[in-house]
Amino acid sequence: MLKNQAGIRFYIFLAIFVFLVMFPFIWIFLTSLKPQNELTSFAWFTSNATLESYASAITTRPLFRYMLNSFVVSGLTTVLSLLIASFTAYAVTRLPIRGKTLILGLVLASSMFPPIAILSPIFNFVTDTGLRNSYIGLVIPYITISLPLAIWILATFFQKIPWELEESAKLDGATPFQTYRQIILPLATPGIFTTAILVFVAAWNEYLFALAINTADAWRTIPVGISFYQSEYTVPWGDISAATVIVTIPIVILVLIFQRRIVSGLTSGSVKE
Amino acid sequence: MAGKPGRKFQLNEKQLGYAMVAPALVLILLVVIWPIMLSGWNSLFDYRLNDPTKSERIMSESLNLEEYADNRYLVEQNVNELSEAYPEGEETFNETWAVVEEHHEELVAEDEMAASYQEVNSMLNDYEPITDDNLRIQSIDGSWGSDFEAAMDEQIEAVNSVQQQADGDIALEIGYLAAQLENLQGSVLSPNFVGLQNYTDYLSDGRTWTALTNTTFFTIVSVGAELIIGLGVALLINRTFKGRGIVRASVLVPWAIPTAVAAMMWSYLFDGQSGIVAHYMAAIGLISDPGSLLTTASGSMFSIIFADVWKTTPYMALLLLAGLQTIPNTQYEAAEVDGAGRVQKFFFVTLPLLKSAILVALLFRTLDAFRVFDLIYVLTGGGPANATESISVFAYKALFEQQNFGAGSALSVIVFVCVAIISFIFVKLLGSDLFPERAKK
Numbered sequence: 126m127l128k129n130q131a132g133i134r135f136y137i138f139l140a141i142f143v144f145l146v147m148f149p150f151i152w153i154f155l156t157s158l159k160p161q162n163e164l165t166s167f168a169w170f171t172s173n174a175t176l177e178s179y180a181s182a183i184t185t186r187p188l189f190r191y192m193l194n195s196f197v198v199s200g201l202t203t204v205l206s207l208l209i210a211s212f213t214a215y216a217v218t219r220l221p222i223r224g225k226t227l228i229l230g231l232v233l234a235s236s237m238f239p240p241i242a243i244l245s246p247i248f249n250f251v252t253d254t255g256l257r258n259s260y261i262g263l264v265i266p267y268i269t270i271s272l273p274l275a276i277w278i279l280a281t282f283f284q285k286i287p288w289e290l291e292e293s294a295k296l297d298g299a300t301p302f303q304t305y306r307q308i309i310l311p312l313a314t315p316g317i318f319t320t321a322i323l324v325f326v327a328a329w330n331e332y333l334f335a336l337a338i339n340t341a342d343a344w345r346t347i348p349v350g351i352s353f354y355q356s357e358y359t360v361p362w363g364d365i366s367a368a369t370v371i372v373t374i375p376i377v378i379l380v381l382i383f384q385r386r387i388v389s390g391l392t393s394g395s396v397k398e
Numbered sequence: 399m400a401g402k403p404g405r406k407f408q409l410n411e412k413q414l415g416y417a418m419v420a421p422a423l424v425l426i427l428l429v430v431i432w433p434i435m436l437s438g439w440n441s442l443f444d445y446r447l448n449d450p451t452k453s454e455r456i457m458s459e460s461l462n463l464e465e466y467a468d469n470r471y472l473v474e475q476n477v478n479e480l481s482e483a484y485p486e487g488e489e490t491f492n493e494t495w496a497v498v499e500e501h502h503e504e505l506v507a508e509d510e511m512a513a514s515y516q517e518v519n520s521m522l523n524d525y526e527p528i529t530d531d532n533l534r535i536q537s538i539d540g541s542w543g544s545d546f547e548a549a550m551d552e553q554i555e556a557v558n559s560v561q562q563q564a565d566g567d568i569a570l571e572i573g574y575l576a577a578q579l580e581n582l583q584g585s586v587l588s589p590n591f592v593g594l595q596n597y598t599d600y601l602s603d604g605r606t607w608t609a610l611t612n613t614t615f616f617t618i619v620s621v622g623a624e625l626i627i628g629l630g631v632a633l634l635i636n637r638t639f640k641g642r643g644i645v646r647a648s649v650l651v652p653w654a655i656p657t658a659v660a661a662m663m664w665s666y667l668f669d670g671q672s673g674i675v676a677h678y679m680a681a682i683g684l685i686s687d688p689g690s691l692l693t694t695a696s697g698s699m700f701s702i703i704f705a706d707v708w709k710t711t712p713y714m715a716l717l718l719l720a721g722l723q724t725i726p727n728t729q730y731e732a733a734e735v736d737g738a739g740r741v742q743k744f745f746f747v748t749l750p751l752l753k754s755a756i757l758v759a760l761l762f763r764t765l766d767a768f769r770v771f772d773l774i775y776v777l778t779g780g781g782p783a784n785a786t787e788s789i790s791v792f793a794y795k796a797l798f799e800q801q802n803f804g805a806g807s808a809l810s811v812i813v814f815v816c817v818a819i820i821s822f823i824f825v826k827l828l829g830s831d832l833f834p835e836r837a838k839k
Binding site: 139142210242245337366 | 410411412414415416418419421422423425426429430431432433434436437440529631634635637639641643644645646647648649650651652654655656657658659660661662663664666667669671672674677708712713716717720721765768769771772775776790793794797798803806807810811813814817821
């Protein structure tokens with residue numbers, strides 16, 4: 126199919142597709158620049174562009190604190206789950222242990238778990254241990270999401286590393302753990318990095334646990350914080366669109382820089398090569 | 399440990415393998431398997447966080463020693479103070495205390511109970527929190543519990559009748575005494591094990607079936623639309639063209655932003671007064687008026703499906719595009735030699751070779767859609783009138799808005815069972831395709 130050359134009709138279609146996908150962002154960005162009294166107008170551009178919505182978005186709610194919370198929780202989750210997952214993925218793909226299918230089956234099954242099914246016992250646990258409204262209180266449940274994901278993707282990447290290097294390391298007298306640290310890990314770095322991005326995004330986007338466990342405003346993460354901008358009586362669309370723009374910018378940058386890696390990570394588990 | 403001279407332990411490959419999978423398995427056991435079992439256990443109780451007499455899971459009649467010791471102390475203090483401050487009621491107060499004492503003697507006649515009581519009491523004196531449930535909740539035998547409750551009923555009544563004769567601050571103080579007696583009485587916990595009653599209650603409740611129907615409808619329609627549109631887009635962009643990077647990036651952004659943030663964006667775009675999408679849809683006659691999107695049942699369901707399709711179709715297209723790119727060109731050339739047209743090539747070459755990629759994408763998307771929470775909770779809150787409430791949203795409301803952990807757990811177990819059935823069907827369909835070579839070495 127690759128021989129099909131792209132014609133002008135194709136590019137028009139592509140432009141429409143990209144525009145439709147990006148339309149909500151474009152509109153939200155244009156809204157964030159409008160002054161209060163123009164928020165209900167359907168004009169695309171305002172002639173009185175202002176940053177007052179941005180000022181209001183960061184002063185009425187601790188938006189940067191939310192971003193910090195999300196960053197710390199997602200960072201901790203990523204480091205922790207990658208450390209543990211890389212061990213498991215290595216053992217499952219490279220070492221002669223029994224029950225590999227069972228282990229991978231368990232990993233896959235736990236990635237299919239509905240989070241609501243474990244929410245209340247986890248909530249009781251973090252309440253009893255006094256971990257509500259803390260970073261660790263969220264990292265613990267996030268392991269349930271990130272660990273299976275990380276093991277699954279890493280195993281695919283480890284699988285692709287040629288065996289010959291390991292064999293020669295073994296011949297040179299390296300212990301299995303040395304082989305892992307000095308041969309496999311450096312070779313798997315791109316894969317580990319890709320996995321880290323996907324795990325980080327998954328943790329960054331999590332809503333249910335963050336909503337139930339970190340209820341104090343100072344400990345809210347981005348998704349929960351944004352959803353609490355609306356109050357019972359008013360919906361400050363200006364603030365919300367400005368806050369959305371602020372929190373979307375880091376994601377857009379992340380995607381622009383790492384798009385190739387993200388795509389290779391997303392598709393690695395689903396396509397046989 | 400690598401590279402250090404004189405290492406003490408050197409694991410062989412097998413031992414190292416087991417040591418390396420152990421942490422992950424232990425964690426999965428602790429944070430996934432154990433909690434789901436606890437959910438199942440909780441669902442068998444009438445267990446409510448907002449009701450002190452039901453905030454524990456109790457199989458047999460028990461006594462909350464912390465409550466008991468605490469309130470017994472308060473009653474004693476109050477009886478002494480009130481006897482001096484209001485001599486007219488002294489006789490009743492002393493009588494009440496005597497009854498409390500009488501039952502207390504009977505309770506601590508048992509050595510084990512006496513020891514536990516002593517321990518709890520001294521911890522309370524030191525203002526230590528009592529976190530050990532085995533100490534705090536003691537099961538009680540025989541008729542002590544019901545006797546005590548009956549005796550307390552009488553005493554509360556007696557104290558209340560004294561209160562009616564008193565007035566001013568004294569009446570208030572006597573009221574406190576009655577309240578403390580009620581708390582003391584409330585330290586006797588009757589068993590709240592209800593077996594499968596939470597399940598039978600919910601399975602005969604129309605709201606559960608509405609939620610299940612909503613979830614299934616949402617899952618089938620949105621995943622179906624995502625598959626068809628995603629496949630179409632993947633087929634169209636499976637060629638060389640300029641600007642791949644821009645397309646890829648623009649497709650990844652909806653995937654990467656948090657669902658809750660996307661839901662907030664769409665709630666603005668769908669808004670009846672200021673929503674541009676609602677405005678345009680009404681303008682081209684798709685909906686009767688802009689307000690109907692988020693205020694009618696069908697409009698709301700359409701809105702959440704629309705938002706979900708927007709957010710996940712690009713992801714679906716990416717997965718399918720990766721699958722398409724693994725189909726070798728020679729397959730198409732061979733089909734062409736046999737005289738196949740475009741449609742035939744699609745049905746006899748593309749689809750069969752794409753089958754496992756499609757099934758894997760469908761499996762993950764279906765499970766994701768069935769668990770849907772953020773999108774609905776933020777965009778419609780399940781409304782209007784539960785018309786868009788998914789089963790996860792319903793379970794969350796039972797758990798955290800009604801603080802009903804027993805019944806809410808029953809609902810979450812129901813979600814779990816549904817998800818297990820769906821996965822089972824897909825795994826049967828996929829067979830070993832789900833495990834690429836990695837497990838077979």
